[in-house]
Amino acid sequence: MARFVQYALTGLSAGSLYALVALGIVLIYRSTRVLNFAHGDVATLGTFVAFALISQGYPFSVAFPVAILVGALAAVAFYFGVLIPAQRQGATLLGQVILTLGLALIFQGLIVYQWGAEPDRFPFPLSDSKTWKVGPVFISELSLGTFGAGLVGSLLLYVLVQKTRLGLAMRATSENLPAAQTLGIPTRRVLGISWGIASALGVVAGIFLAPALLLDPFFMLDPFLKGFAAAVLGGLNSLPGAVVGGLILGVAESLAGGYVTIQFKNTLAFVIIIVVLLVRPEGLLGHEFKERV
Amino acid sequence: MDLVESYRDDLRFVRKPFAWFLLGALLVGLLALPWYAHTSWVVRATVICLYAIGVMGQNILIGYTGQISFGQAGFLAIGAYTFGHLKLLGVPFFLALLGAGLTAALGGVLVGFPSLRLKGPYLAIATLGFGIAVYQIFANSEILSGGRSGLAVPKLEPAFGLSREVYVYYIYVGLLIAFTIITYNLISSYVGRAFVAIRDSDIAAEVMGVNLARYKLLAFAISSFYTGVHGGLFAQFLGHLEPQTFNVAESLTLFVAVIVGGLASIEGSILGAAFVIMVPTLLSEYRWFVPVLFGLTILVVLIFEPLGLAGRWLKTRLYFQLWPFR
Numbered sequence: 157m158a159r160f161v162q163y164a165l166t167g168l169s170a171g172s173l174y175a176l177v178a179l180g181i182v183l184i185y186r187s188t189r190v191l192n193f194a195h196g197d198v199a200t201l202g203t204f205v206a207f208a209l210i211s212q213g214y215p216f217s218v219a220f221p222v223a224i225l226v227g228a229l230a231a232v233a234f235y236f237g238v239l240i241p242a243q244r245q246g247a248t249l250l251g252q253v254i255l256t257l258g259l260a261l262i263f264q265g266l267i268v269y270q271w272g273a274e275p276d277r278f279p280f281p282l283s284d285s286k287t288w289k290v291g292p293v294f295i296s297e298l299s300l301g302t303f304g305a306g307l308v309g310s311l312l313l314y315v316l317v318q319k320t321r322l323g324l325a326m327r328a329t330s331e332n333l334p335a336a337q338t339l340g341i342p343t344r345r346v347l348g349i350s351w352g353i354a355s356a357l358g359v360v361a362g363i364f365l366a367p368a369l370l371l372d373p374f375f376m377l378d379p380f381l382k383g384f385a386a387a388v389l390g391g392l393n394s395l396p397g398a399v400v401g402g403l404i405l406g407v408a409e410s411l412a413g414g415y416v417t418i419q420f421k422n423t424l425a426f427v428i429i430i431v432v433l434l435v436r437p438e439g440l441l442g443h444e445f446k447e448r449v
Numbered sequence: 450m451d452l453v454e455s456y457r458d459d460l461r462f463v464r465k466p467f468a469w470f471l472l473g474a475l476l477v478g479l480l481a482l483p484w485y486a487h488t489s490w491v492v493r494a495t496v497i498c499l500y501a502i503g504v505m506g507q508n509i510l511i512g513y514t515g516q517i518s519f520g521q522a523g524f525l526a527i528g529a530y531t532f533g534h535l536k537l538l539g540v541p542f543f544l545a546l547l548g549a550g551l552t553a554a555l556g557g558v559l560v561g562f563p564s565l566r567l568k569g570p571y572l573a574i575a576t577l578g579f580g581i582a583v584y585q586i587f588a589n590s591e592i593l594s595g596g597r598s599g600l601a602v603p604k605l606e607p608a609f610g611l612s613r614e615v616y617v618y619y620i621y622v623g624l625l626i627a628f629t630i631i632t633y634n635l636i637s638s639y640v641g642r643a644f645v646a647i648r649d650s651d652i653a654a655e656v657m658g659v660n661l662a663r664y665k666l667l668a669f670a671i672s673s674f675y676t677g678v679h680g681g682l683f684a685q686f687l688g689h690l691e692p693q694t695f696n697v698a699e700s701l702t703l704f705v706a707v708i709v710g711g712l713a714s715i716e717g718s719i720l721g722a723a724f725v726i727m728v729p730t731l732l733s734e735y736r737w738f739v740p741v742l743f744g745l746t747i748l749v750v751l752i753f754e755p756l757g758l759a760g761r762w763l764k765t766r767l768y769f770q771l772w773p774f775r
Contacts, residue, residue, distance in 0.1 A: 191570040242752050250517065251751050253570060254708060257701070258747030265741030377697065381581065384574055392571075423585045426578030433575050434563055 158292035163414040164407050169299035171406020172306020176361040177383025178390065178398035179313060180354035186393040187330040187350045189249055194234070194256045195358050196380025197263035200373060202227030202359030203366050204271050207278055216281050223363060224356045231355035234259050235348045267373040275375075278366035302364045309360050310399050313353070317395065326350055330393075382409075385425040389432050391442020400440060479622055483615040491618050493730060498621040499682035500722035502628050504706040505715060506675020511704075512713035513636060514668035515648030516564050517573045520580030521703045523560075524673040526587050526695035528553040528680025530594070533602045533690050542605060542620075546681045553677025554670040556583075561669030565662055580700050588692040600690040621682060625719075628675065632715050635671070644668055645713075676703075705743045709750055711757030720758040 177195065184192045206223035210216060234256075242255055282301040287294045317323040325346045328336040337343050361383070362376055369375050386405045390397025405425060413421035432439065453459045463469050483491050503525065510516050528549040535545035563575045587594045594600060607616035635641050643664045646654035655661050684690055702725050710721020724746075729739050750757055 185570075191573065238748060238752075245752055247751060250569060251755070253573065255748060255751055257704070258744040258751070261701070261705075261740040261744030261747070263744075265737050265739065265744065268740075269737035381577070385578070388571075388574060423582050426582040429578040430563060430575055430582075433567055433571055437566060437571060 167407035167410030171403040175402025178386035180357040182398040183354040194260040196376035199358035199362035203362035227359035228352035231351040275370035275372040280367035391439025394441040397441030498625040501719040503679030505718040510672035514644040518576040520576035522700040523580040523583035524676040525680040528677030529684035532681030549681035550674040550677040554674040557669040557673025561666040711759030714759035717759030
């Protein structure tokens, strides 16, 4: 039983980060119907900015917000600089998805150029060797902080989307774009802000993941794909679904790694994707888009 | 300008004597390559040939049928390892290649089943997941991947007094030409028309009597057969297999080749394959710049030149045909 709780707790901590990544993907998908394949690479860029600032001696409290800002700005710049011109040229949705793929490749190359492909250790104020014993289970400072970050990030997003005027505009825009435009909502600006917020969430996830993994230009690929799996599991157009999906995926993965086999722990996410898409393509909490001819 | 008067005319591969001349010159140039080019260029041309087959297969799926797949590396791995294991069992080259293609096609049918219910981005995620799952299965299973030292594939023994590079080059060029002719015929048959109908509107296609399930699965099977053959040829070329070869980056490279070459274009597939092979070769000093250039090319192609290199070629040809008018 203690083992089970231990695995579940580890899973919850990882799952809260998957949830953050998934929230970013869902936020962009449900407002623009674009799957952002550059999400992981924007997060990597932000994490590397934080790493560079900390190595130059800036405190973590400076590096963290700057990194988030850089990630958000990169996404906003991409939205206004590439996606909108492409939409004016009549790019299809699939074309826009491919554009994000192009952005991902560009960021990958630039990060390798700037910081090299060698893995680095990310200096982080919370350590994973300092643990507390609660009953029969151990909780490390890092996993507690990670869980906290996931919780705070999700809550802030909830407050933003549900309780503010900007959130109202975001919901209106994603619900019905032409109607929102007619009502005088500056939809482009709102969508640009959505892209920025989504990438900021990704950068937070990246910074909290970096100390557990080694920091190299491709370290976000795996968490990004798991965020994707979490988003699909919860439903690609449902924000609560992303959180639920992330937590379920984290726990399931940790339990599978502990009880079944550690080797195929990472494959589980993709098995989940394929099974969910086959059985319930709209996800646990999502709702289906019907196509009309 | 040439006037197309009947469907037969429209299907004709080459319309003018001059085009026959150009095609003949191209073929002679390809066949004579080992005589005037350095061996390193022969090897590069070999890689382009094997890549072009895989890109063509993916173009059948993405360009003609409109089913996006990011999991090509998975089929590539299945093809390559099937080929490697068959070769180690002593199966001759062409039979092993056929086996590689058929096994990958079987995998394609399995992945094709979700495609019956999924569209656009959902299918992209499912296939991406498949590609990574296959990679992880090969990376974690020593029986399949040949363990830590990888799987060594026996080399081809050259014949007719040719050096190994030249011999392999001729086999690969021959296969590329065969696959190109097969693809042209496939696309202009009723199967190809069914694919295009599904791409343009699957609901309308179904109403017109296209059996969606059958043709979507067929598109997946054919495309992964090509990719499996690509995998087998790649395994033979490398002579040594490691799971790391078949990661996500490989899927993306194939995808970039399709986009850059031109969606729904067979010549474009070959041009795209040449692009993704030549760019890393020419930029070997600046490896970090390769993904940047791929990414920038995707942005430029999608925004300014949606038909890719093949579209550019068509426009250039049209310009000279119409000259001095425009």
